[in-house]
Amino acid sequence: MTKPLPDAEKLLALLAERMRPWVSADTALIGIHTGGVWLAQRLHKVLALRQPLGTIDVSFYRDDYGSRGLHPKVRPSNIPFEVSDADIILVDDVLFTGRTIRAAMNELFDYGRPKSIRLAALIDRGGRQLPIAAQFVGDEYAVAEGEQIELTKNEKDELSLVLNRARA
Amino acid sequence: MTSYNLQLNAQGELQHLLTIEGLPQEIIVRILDTAHSFLSVGEREIKKVPLLRGKAVFNLFFEASTRTRTTFEIAAKRLSADVINLNVGTSSQSKGETLLDTVANLSAMHADMFVVRHSQSGAAHLIARHVAPYIHVINAGDGRHAHPTQGLLDMFTIRYYKKEFTSLRVAIVGDVLHSRVARSQIHALATLGVPEVRVIGPRTLLPSNVSDLGVQVHHDMENGLKDVDVIIMLRLQNERMNGALLPSAQEFFKYYGLTPAKLAHAKPDAIVMHPGPMNRGIEIESSVADGQQSVILPQVTFGIAVRMAVMSILAGNP
Numbered sequence: 001m002t003k004p005l006p007d008a009e010k011l012l013a014l015l016a017e018r019m020r021p022w023v024s025a026d027t028a029l030i031g032i033h034t035g036g037v038w039l040a041q042r043l044h045k046v047l048a049l050r051q052p053l054g055t056i057d058v059s060f061y062r063d064d065y066g067s068r069g070l071h072p073k074v075r076p077s078n079i080p081f082e083v084s085d086a087d088i089i090l091v092d093d094v095l096f097t098g099r100t101i102r103a104a105m106n107e108l109f110d111y112g113r114p115k116s117i118r119l120a121a122l123i124d125r126g127g128r129q130l131p132i133a134a135q136f137v138g139d140e141y142a143v144a145e146g147e148q149i150e151l152t153k154n155e156k157d158e159l160s161l162v163l164n165r166a167r168a
Numbered sequence: 169m170t171s172y173n174l175q176l177n178a179q180g181e182l183q184h185l186l187t188i189e190g191l192p193q194e195i196i197v198r199i200l201d202t203a204h205s206f207l208s209v210g211e212r213e214i215k216k217v218p219l220l221r222g223k224a225v226f227n228l229f230f231e232a233s234t235r236t237r238t239t240f241e242i243a244a245k246r247l248s249a250d251v252i253n254l255n256v257g258t259s260s261q262s263k264g265e266t267l268l269d270t271v272a273n274l275s276a277m278h279a280d281m282f283v284v285r286h287s288q289s290g291a292a293h294l295i296a297r298h299v300a301p302y303i304h305v306i307n308a309g310d311g312r313h314a315h316p317t318q319g320l321l322d323m324f325t326i327r328y329y330k331k332e333f334t335s336l337r338v339a340i341v342g343d344v345l346h347s348r349v350a351r352s353q354i355h356a357l358a359t360l361g362v363p364e365v366r367v368i369g370p371r372t373l374l375p376s377n378v379s380d381l382g383v384q385v386h387h388d389m390e391n392g393l394k395d396v397d398v399i400i401m402l403r404l405q406n407e408r409m410n411g412a413l414l415p416s417a418q419e420f421f422k423y424y425g426l427t428p429a430k431l432a433h434a435k436p437d438a439i440v441m442h443p444g445p446m447n448r449g450i451e452i453e454s455s456v457a458d459g460q461q462s463v464i465l466p467q468v469t470f471g472i473a474v475r476m477a478v479m480s481i482l483a484g485n486p
Contacts, residue, residue: 057205060218060480061218070219074201076204076207076208077205106218110214111212111213112213
């Protein structure tokens with residue numbers, strides 16, 4: 001467990017190369033706030049996709065609303081393309097329980113019926129609680145319970161991963 | 169106990185929404201931000217989110233209202249709540265007792281939230297004081313006292329068009345005396361840092377102590393509207409007027425009705441707001457109500473998003 005945290009910029013480049021053979025110009029990317037949006041912006045540029053980039057905030061669909069209330073900072077979701085019949089790749093920074101992805105898929109279906117949804121994640125930390133898997137992953141990295149990996153962005157827009165105590 | 173303590177729980181989170189007076193700025197801003205995210209939900213194919221699934225929201229209207237009741241109903245339904253509308257005529261019997269009995273009965277039906285409109289000031293506070301701790305109460309207008317969701321949707325509208333509050337001049341025009349909307353607006357504008365709020369109207373329709381609220385008082389439209397960014401017209405409340413406060417509605421229109429000529433004193437990009445329902449030809453001329461600067465219909469649309477925000481924040485706080 002002393003493996004150092006991977007370099008986010010290198011992982012991002014790797015993730016883009018893994019996605020490249022599997023996307024067409026019509027593939028639509030949707031980033032999940034906040035880290036997933038940063039990644040999706042970069043992937044959208046590197047993969048030269050034609051569809052405008054979508055962003056999604058899953059706060060209105062989270063399954064812990066009943067116990068934790070509404071997230072204090074909800075950003076608007078913005079899906080600037082027709083969801084019906086679209087080939088969509090959801091982008092998130094860290095794949096963990098799978099609950100965020102479930103919420104994102106539920107929200108997407110309220111926009112229309114996509115042709116397909118795939119998932120890209122920079123890091124898969126294991127610990128899934130739902131039958132959800134990513135088609136594209138930068139790396140797998142096990143993290144102890146009670147800790148969390150977060151993606152951060154500096155003023156030069158460079159991404160990096162940090163390990164934090166999980167919020168209660 | 170003051171009313172704003174009653175609105176917040178031990179963690180300082182919103183438990184009920186009864187009045188804007190005393191509401192911390194960060195809570196108001198959070199409601200406006202959340203409402204902004206709900207706006208796009210109203211533009212989708214399926215205009216619903218699952219937040220209030222399984223919750224029962226009771227619209228308790230002891231006083232007639234179409235727009236407010238309807239927008240609360242739509243807001244609750246878009247949050248997937250079950251909505252029960254009760255139009256309870258004000259009973260001539262002992263009102264306090266009847267009101268609490270009604271509420272006790274509905275609570276026994278497992279209500280999760282009450283939206284209350286009442287002609288008596290303080291009715292929503294009274295209910296909030298007596299309901300079980302897991303039940304949330306929203307004041308949808310009580311007498312002359314407060315109409316907080318209207319005040320909030322007005323702030324949302326102003327921010328939507330003017331982006332920020334700290335450099336604005338806002339004029340509130342007309343029957344301030346009888347207006348719970350005006351009171352809620354004045355408190356909200358002050359909390360959000362609007363440096364200059366003016367009230368404009370005849371002496372008989374302005375409360376005598378209105379300047380204590382930190383507003384400038386004007387009795388003529390030319391000076392009052394000069395260089396303002398936002399004009400909020402109020403409805404002339406005939407049903408709340410007893411005694412002769414006004415010579416006639418025509419006379420009122422002549423001096424205080426918003427016409428293109430009077431509007432020209434405001435900034436060229438000033439917006440015109442009205443909480444509705446409008447009396448065309450009494451407080452506002454049709455050409456202004458339907459004109460380029462009018463944002464009266466967007467106010468209605470924004471009202472749904474703001475009410476969704478209030479309900480989802482309240483229901484998420486235990």
